[in-house]
Amino acid sequence: MLKLSGVLPALVTPFDRTGAIDFVAFGRHLDSLRAAGVSGWVPCGSSGEYNLLTDAERDSVLTFVRDQARPGELLIAGTNAPSTAGVIANTRRARELGYHAVLLAVPFYTRPTQAEIIHHFETVASATDMDIVLYSYPGKDGVEIGYEALDALADNPRIIAIKESSGVLQRAIGISTRYAGRIQLVSGSDDIAWDFMQWGADAWICGPANCMARPVCEMDAAFRRGDHARAKEIMQVVWPAMNVLESGKFVQKLKYGCELQGNPVGDCRMPFGPLTDAEKAEFAAAMQPILAWA
Template sequence: MLKLSGVLPALITPFSPAGDIDFAALDRHLRSLRAAGVAGWVPCGSSGEYNLMSDDERDSVLQFVKDFARPDELLIAGTNAPSTAGVIANTLRAKAMGYHAVLLAVPFYTKPSQAEIVQHFTKVIDATDTNIVLYSYPGKDGVEIGYEALDALADNPRIIGIKESSGVLQRAIGISTRYAGRIQLVSGSDDIAWDFMQWGADSWICGPANCMAKPVCEMDAAFRRGDHARAREIMQMLWPAMNVLESGKFVQKLKYGCELQGNPVGTCRMPFGLLTDEEKAEFAATMQPVLNWN
């Protein structure tokens, strides 16, 4: 089984003032994240506004990140689509580029049953023979990848992990214990990432890493060397900013956080709206410990 390990930023996609993908800004962004110590790359997920890009744009981002990556950096492509056929097509293109795995939520807008979830992922695996990291985010997708579906998928060698973004710690505990050695638990609830680590999550697909990569990577490193108290201290420092992120306009705040770091990446595409001055001030205040990080 492909080992999932370390901080894997759920990458934002920079846009120019004209609304085009800004590859110069993306290159600068990737270099700053690498310097902070990330373990790999997860482009074209929800933090990357994949659903607001054309297939050609998505492919261009995936190819750019693939070309930038070093051989020892893990590559996980977001290849979601509204239909199973679309997921298969996206996944085959990512596989041909050289991605090690894909990150897949349930097809959006459909709210499939547990049986339909199993059928969907099985069909994708049969058609692509690609490693899949499941992505359970019921708050956004309207349906959880429940134990019924996970029980049916757990012994498929291509189902290698699950990014758990319910925000419910009991789910992380349940996955960690119920599927030990079969499905890797991936931290996807950023404000309780330390708790996920305690329950066996060895990787963190992390949106906030876009604008707070140094402390996030240092927290991960502290936990790995057994300094759980230091990891918890860093989590406590990060929590206010992560809590504000989770309160709404998540992607807009990620991009504003990059701007605060001196790394402008543009604004989001519509229908995402701009942050108000009050929202900017609230997030900037909680980001001060991150901005002062040495």
């Protein structure tokens, strides 16, 4: 089984003033994250506005990140689509490009039953022979990848992990204990990431890493070397900013956080709207300890 570990940023997609993908800014962004200590890349997820990209743009993003990656850096592609056939096509393309795994939520706009979820992921795994990281985010998708589905999928050799983004710690505990050695728990609830680590999450697919990579990577490193107290201290520093992120306009705030770091990546595409002055001020205040990180 492919082992997932470290901080894997759920990458934003930079845009220029015309709304086109800004690959110069993208390369600069990847360089800054690599310098902070990330262990790989997760392009074309929800933080990357994948649903607002054309097929050609998604392909160009996956190709660019693949070309920028260095040996040893893990590549996980977001290959979601509204239909199973679309997911299969996107996943096959990611495999052609050399990605190690894909990150898949349930198909959006469908709210499938647990039986439909099982059939969907089994079909994708069989048709693509690609390692799959499930992505359970009921707040966004309207349905949870529940224990009924996980019980059925846990022994599929291509279902290797689940990014758990419900924000409910009991789910992380349940997954960690129920599927130990079968499905890897990946932190996807950023404001309780330290708690996930305590329950065995060795990897963190992390949207906030776009604008606070140094502290989150230091937190991960501290926990790995057994300094759980230091990891908790860092969590306490970054938690206020993460809490503001979780309060709404998540992607807009990630991009504004990059701007605050001196690494502008442009605005979001519509229908995402801009941050208000009050929202900017709130997030900037929460980011101050992170901007001052030594």
